[in-house]
Amino acid sequence: MLTTKTFLRKTKKGNILKIVREHYLRDDIWCGSNLCAKCLHKAHELVLDDEPVSNSSLFSFPHYVVVDTCVVLNQIDVLEEKAMCNVIVVQTVLDEVKHRSSSVYKRLKDILSNPQRKFYIFVNEHHRDTYVERRPGETVNDRNDRAIRVAAAWYESHLAGPGERVRAVLLTDDAGNKERAVAEGLTVCTVVEYVRSLRGHAGLEDKLNLASLQYVGGWAGREPLFPPHLTPAQVHAGVRSGRLCQGTFLASRENFLEGQVNVDGRDGMVLVQGREGLNRAVDGDTVALEMLPEDQWAAPSEIVLVDEGDDPGDVLEEEPSPAPEETKQRAERQPTGRIVGIIRRKWRQYCGILQLNPVQGSSRHIFVPAERKIPKIRLETRQADTLANQRIIAAIDSWPRTSRYPMGHFVRALGPVGDKDTENEVLLLEHDVPHSCFSEAVLACLPALPWLITEQDERRREDLRHLDICSVDPPGCTDIDDALHCRELENGNYEVGVHIADVTHFIRPGTAIDKEAALRGTTVYLVDKRIDMVPDLLSSNLCSLRGNEERFAFSCVWEMTRDANILGTKFHKSIIRSRQAMTYEEAQLKIDDARQQDSLSRSLRALNDLAKILKRRRIDNGALVLASPEIRFQIDDETHDPIEVESKKLRETNSMVEEFMLLANISVAERILQEFPECAVLRRHPRPPDTNFQPLISVGKKLGFEIAIGSGRELAESLDAAVRPDNAYFNTMLRILATRCMMQAVYFASGMEQPEDFFHYGLACPLYTHFTSPIRRYADVMVHRLLAVCVAADSTHPDLLDKRRAQDLCNNLNYRNRMAQYAGRASVALHTHLFFRGKIQDEQGYVLYVRKNALQILIPKYGFEGTLYVRPRRGEKMSVQFVYNEEDQTQRCGDVVFHTFDPVTVQLSLDRSNVQHERVLLQLVSPRIAGFSVASWDAEIEAASGKRKEPEAEPMDQDAAGDDRDDVPAGKREKTKGKQKKRKNKS
The missing domain is CATH 2.40.50.690 (OB fold (Dihydrolipoamide Acetyltransferase, E2P))
Structure with a gap:
């Protein structure tokens, strides 16, 4: 049967365009039930049980459940539970959910793809008996509700037969839809009524979204606490x-x-x-x-x-009054x-703990999110005693004007509070890091082993196996995606090559592994593990440029003068064999040992000399050298607990590799933009607005330094000049503040921005991209595909030339990259807390910020900031009084005055009184303030043991802090180590 749909559309010129679409209706679409005699011959499509068991006290008869769109959108947490089975999702609902919420749609598709859940899609929009036309004056929503009711009625009549037949029960959260369903004689109830009627599934009720019932039972206060939102x-x-x-x-x-x-x-x-x-x-x-x-x-x-x-x-206490305006x-x-x-709204599921109601037997409690930026959430649960010491997940349902906190519901428990595996899971979920195992579809895309290079491969690629190529990476690195070589030419110039793992040979566009890599966006590096973007067979084996193994690469090769001037550049797919996979330290020893005159050592020395010239040229051009505190944990092989912490040491070889990765990225950016001016994937770093620099300028001025921000070069020169002989760490702290003034560097499609906005402020270069880390960054995979088309090494495909599709991918990559950075920092914070369990130590610190009620202290050795409160917190008493001077940004107590960047000694211990937020407690040791400072723990230990304590290491030198590392190439960030040297915990 054929029906037609007619649309009238107005064009840009004002003309009316009539569009007619054909809509085919069929009578051979099966219902999906094993009970139905009419559909038995379609056995592969029979999903629903022939004798469904009812656990509902409302409906004791066998039944299937038909859900409407509101139920799927609002109660997806309930639908994900195994108690909900034999569920019919009509096509109308599926299409509406896809249009209104991509995240819920994905979760629903996951349920539908699991045959054990017995969820069935009924294509009602193409069935002759269930398709409904939209009536004159009827809204789209009302038409869709009617289509769902018609489908439920069709199931009632379709499954009718002798004896105890299976019925269809319509679940809806829409009061109007329910009233109309009752009037039409359908069996219907709300989700809340249905779930509460299920026997043996008491915990399921906690997962209900009660937004529609939020004013029932005294949840809301009587008077509005907030202004109304505009419509x-x-x-x-x-x-x-x-x-x-x-x-x-x-x-x-x-x-x-x-x-x-x-x-x-x-x-x-x-x-x-x-x-x-x-x-x-x-x-x-x-x-x-x-x-x-x-x-x-x-x-x-x-x-x-x-x-x-x-x-x-539901009352609001008096808020702290701001300082007088004058x-x-x-x-x-x-x-x-x-x-x-x-x-x-951008609400999501949040991790945290339950703050129990002091009223005995109450089911209404407060959920405290792990992320301090999220408000507390009110929820109902009857499992409070079980969940009291668990990390749990909760979701927000609504936030009425009359409630101090938003309303929500319990989703699931994660594990005991403080357990390392549980806390790792929390930080991954909180930062939206995809970390599930790779699916069978993804693993099916991997090449079979043993993998061999064929004659056809050799004909298509440049054979560079004769070159002395090597890689330089952190110790324990297994995902090696870059290697280098340098050799002297007959004309006295150098041939310099950067060789990058050819990941796109194994990951073809549109495949399951490509879609998964695009979703994940980046590899996430935690302290004790790595969340790979691609399966381990590629990341640590076939794509990793391991020593003395033949691998596919994408090579960027320059001819350079001895003054590092580029005479020519070429790109080609290649076959290489790295002579050695070295650590930074091993490479540095080769360079420094003049007795080593083998070709690899000479190559490294030439690369190092050229890199110094390139770096000086970049800095003279206005590139910034910023800083961020970075540390490395030594991890116990057996327990995986941190046993030692040290600052990361940067050598000349770090800078050497960085310079050539930056040069390769710039060279590739120029080439792909030349060939693809509309769809080249580039990376830009916007210049921060002047207001961002205000804290830096203010601090510099108070300390006697003028920070110029007219250009990147002026800023770099100002930072170079800001040195204090009495504080070796002063310049590093200033650069840390400068880093925090910066904007986030982002990926973009060239056709979506104006050319003047392509500039990379931090690197002071007009064009930049990411090419050198395809194992761990999907942006580099996109760039490899563009470059391969440029050099006729591969064919193009539609998505590659679609700038809007490229921009959508870039937006996801920017988000994933940001979340990966936050997750990495959270992992460092978690392991810092683990490290300090049972420890008390005195450490050198510096005042980074002076607040009205606290000092923000930076501890360089551990790379973190802590808060030293100088005013009593709730429930605390303090025998001394600090005076805050807002104009000078100082805190004074007696004769002791604290300025920004002043050195202090603090005592570090772990405060575990708040199970939700363990924190490293800072107490002042020196300068000494009677009644506030604590005695030196080191002095007490020394006195008790009678032994002299060894002196602490000097604070790291200002050049050792490096830069922001955001655009440092693959392998140059500290990567998760494999086996670590096991050390005894002396504490």
């Missing part, structure tokens, strides 16, 4: 008129009553403060913002404020606004 129509009109602006809300980690909005098209962030200003926005939400008049602008708070303590109920310098204030509407 979508009001928001749209306000944005269109310019009265409102939209952007992404970013909550503060240091003050839960403060955040910023990254407004589209505006340089710099807009500050929002106070509960009314934040107005129920959650980190990541897209919000509508109303700007305040300039005389109401404020400066970011100098108070470190955490929402601690028990549930105060004490604020005009330059320190920034554009300020208030959030008046939510355009799009």
Whole structure:
């Protein structure tokens, strides 16, 4: 049967275009039930049980469940449970879910693909008896609801037969849909009613999204606590008129009553403060913002404020009052606004713990997220005693005006609080790192072993196996994706080559392994393990440029003068055999030992000399040398616990490899942009707005240094000149602050940005991309494919030349790259806490920030910041008083004054009183303040043992901190080690 759909569309020129589409209807679409005699011959499509067992006290008869769109969107956590089976999802629902939520759609598809769950897709839109036309004046939503009810009614009649037949029960969260279903004689109930009727599944009720019932049972307060949000129509009109602006809300980690909005098209962030200003926005939400008049602008708070303590109920306590406006310098204030509407929520599932209700027997509790930027969540659970010491996952359902905290529901438990495996799982989930095992479809794309190079491969590639090529990486590195060579030519110049693992030979476009790599985006490096972007067979074996093994590579080869001037560049697919896989230290020893005159040693020395010239040239051109504290953990082989911490040491060989990776990336960027001006995948680093530099300028000025920010070169020269002989770590701290002023470097498709925006500010180069790390970055895979087409080594494909598709991939890569960085830092923090369990140590630190109620202390040895509170926190008492001078940014107690960057000695121990947020506790040792400082732990140990303590290592030298490392090539970041040397824990 054929029906037609007619659409009228208005063109840009104002003409009316009539579009007619044919819609085919069939009568041979089966129902999917093993009970149905009419469909038995379609055995491969029979999913639903012939005798479904009912566990519902509402419906004791055998039945299948038909779900509507609201149920899938709001109750996906319930549907994922095994208690829900024999479920029919009609095509109308599937299409609506796909259109409205990609994340829920993916989760639903995962359920549908599992035959044990017995979820069946019924193609109602192409069945002659269940397809419905949209009536005149009927909304799309009402038409779809009617189509779902028609499908449920069809199942009732289709499965009718003698004896006890199987019925169809419609589940809906829509009150209007339920009323119409009852009027039409259907068997119907809400999800809440159905779940509460299931016997033997008490825990399932905790997973219900109760947003529609949030005012039942006294959840909400009586008086509104927040201003109302504008309606979508009001928001749209306000944005269109310019009265409102939209952007992404970013909550503060240091003050839960403060955040910023990254407004589209505006340089710099807009500050929002106070509960009314934040107005129920959650980190990541897209919000509508109303700007305040300039005389109401404020400066970011100098108070470190955490929402601690028990549930105060639905009341708002008095907020800390800001400092008098006259004490604020005009330059320190920034554009300020208030959030008046939510355009799009970015709620997700959150990890955390349960804060139990002190009322015995209550099922209503507070969920405390692990991420401080997320507010506490109210939820109901009857498993509180079981979950009290567990890390759990919860989801937000709604946030009414009358509730201090948002409402949510329990999703699942992860494991005991404090357990390392559980905490690792938490940090991966919190940073949205895909870490499940690779699927069978992905593994099926891997080549069979033994893998051999064929004669056909040799004909298609440049044979470079005769060259003395080597790799230089951190110790224990197994995913080696770059190698180098240098040899002298007859004309006295050098031939220099960078050889990169040819990952795209094994990962073809559109395959399951390609889609998985694009989703993951990057390899994530944690302290004790690595979450690979591609399976281990490729990352650590066939693509890894291991010593004395033949491998496929993509080579970038230059002819250079001895002054590092490039005379020519060529690219080709190649076959190489690395002579040796060296560590940085091994390569440095070869360079420094003049007695070693073999070809590999001479090659390394030439590379090192050229790299020094390249680096000096870059810096003279305005490239920045920034800093970030980086450390390395020694991990016990058996327990995988940290047993020693040390600062990462950077040698000349680190810089040598870095320079040639940067040069290769720049050379490739120039080539692919020349060939593909619209769809080249590049990387840009925007210049920070001047407001970003304000903290750096302010600190420099107070310490007697003028920081110029007119250009990258001026900034670099200012940083070079800012040196204090009395503080060896001063310049490094200044560079750390400069790093925090920077914008994030991002991938983009060249056709989506203006050429003047291609510039990479940190590297001071007009064009840049990522080519040198295809094992661990999908951006490099995209670039390899573009370059392969440029040199006729591979054919093109449609997605490669689609700039919008390329930009979508780049957006995902930017997100995955950012999350991978955060996950890596969280892993360092976790292992720092593990390291300090049962330890107390005195360490050298520096004041990085002076706050109104605290000092932020940087501990170089461990690469982390801690908070030293100088005002009593809730429930604490303090016998001394500190005086904060906002103008000078100092804290004074008696004769002791703390300035930014001042050295201090602090005592470190682990505070485990808060099971949700273990923290390294900082207590002042020196300078000595009576009644505040603690006695030196090292002195106590020395006195008790009668032994002299060995002196601490000097703080790392200002050049040893390196730069941000964001654009340092593959293998140059510290990678997760394999076997580590086992050391005795002396503490």
